[in-house]
Amino acid sequence: MSQPQRPPFTRSTDRRIAIIGSGRMGRGLVRQLAPYHQGLLWGSRDPQRLTAAAAELGVAGSVEPADHDQALRADVVILALWHRDAVTFADRYADALAGRIVVDIANPFTDDFEDFTLPETTSAAEELARRLPGASVVGAFKNTFWVVLDDPDFPEGPSDVLVTGDDPAARRAVIELLTPLPFRVLDAGRLANNRTIERMTLLGRELAVRHGHYPRISWRLLGAADEQSR
Ligand SMILES: NC(=O)c1ccc[n+]([C@@H]2O[C@H](COP(=O)([O-])OP(=O)(O)OC[C@H]3O[C@@H](n4cnc5c(N)ncnc54)[C@H](OP(=O)(O)O)[C@@H]3O)[C@@H](O)[C@H]2O)c1
Numbered sequence: 531m532s533q534p535q536r537p538p539f540t541r542s543t544d545r546r547i548a549i550i551g552s553g554r555m556g557r558g559l560v561r562q563l564a565p566y567h568q569g570l571l572w573g574s575r576d577p578q579r580l581t582a583a584a585a586e587l588g589v590a591g592s593v594e595p596a597d598h599d600q601a602l603r604a605d606v607v608i609l610a611l612w613h614r615d616a617v618t619f620a621d622r623y624a625d626a627l628a629g630r631i632v633v634d635i636a637n638p639f640t641d642d643f644e645d646f647t648l649p650e651t652t653s654a655a656e657e658l659a660r661r662l663p664g665a666s667v668v669g670a671f672k673n674t675f676w677v678v679l680d681d682p683d684f685p686e687g688p689s690d691v692l693v694t695g696d697d698p699a700a701r702r703a704v705i706e707l708l709t710p711l712p713f714r715v716l717d718a719g720r721l722a723n724n725r726t727i728e729r730m731t732l733l734g735r736e737l738a739v740r741h742g743h744y745p746r747i748s749w750r751l752l753g754a755a756d757e758q759s760r
Contacts, residue, residue: 548604558679573601628664653724666700
């Protein structure tokens with residue numbers, strides 16, 4: 531498949547972040563990011579619910595509830611949605627998302643969590659990028675189970691977040707935004723690496739279930755370079 535042409539992302543300061551979705555991952559991301567990113571936009575199909583949700587998470591003062599259209603004021607839009615819904619969102623807002631960084635966290639699992647809805651020749655992140663030729667799509671948090679998002683520390687060290695993307699400036703920008711968080715954030719290269727990364731999540735799940743630790747498991751590459759770690 532030929533790669534669509536994307537303009538490089540050049541803005542380097544004061545990036546406004548939006549998180550779309552108020553499920554397990556959306557809530558966890560809001561809780562982690564709000565202390566570091568004032569004015570975080572939290573987008574939902576039903577934003578009325580988000581004021582109470584933000585209060586529950588202890589971040590009421592630093593989060594602005596928004597509908598999907600309002601959330602698109604952000605420079606960096608994190609889609610905490612299932613792949614099928616992320617695709618629908620991308621198709622609907624492709625024009626508005628042009629020139630922005632779109633962070634994809636989706637693993638394209640079947641409903642029974644036994645397999646993938648996409649063939650091994652692609653990934654959710656690449657499929658999203660194909661639909662957003664004007665945006666810079668960056669993959670992150672694909673391996674972070676929701677309970678780990680709330681508490682990323684393990685006896686072996688903090689959980690890894692693998693950040694991927696074909697636009698190096700956008701990838702660096704996301705690494706920068708995530709660096710204050712209590713994870714080890716690693717530059718994981720091109721978007722196509724999500725063909726492996728997304729499959730690591732399902733393998734991790736299978737191993738965790740077999741050994742009785744699901745969902746409190748995560749990946750951490752031993753011996754990895756420490757440049758982005760805390
Ligand atoms: N759960 C995990 O441990 C985990 C780990 C790594 C990656 N992920 C990935 O993270 C993504 C979200 O997972 P999750 O566990 O947070 O799912 P979830 O709890 O089901 O939340 C998904 C959210 O998406 C929004 N949504 C639902 N249907 C929608 C639609 N038709 N159109 C637009 N938005 C819709 C809803 O938010 P509103 O009601 O606010 O609109 C919903 O709360 C998935 O792609 C998953 O693969 C999950």
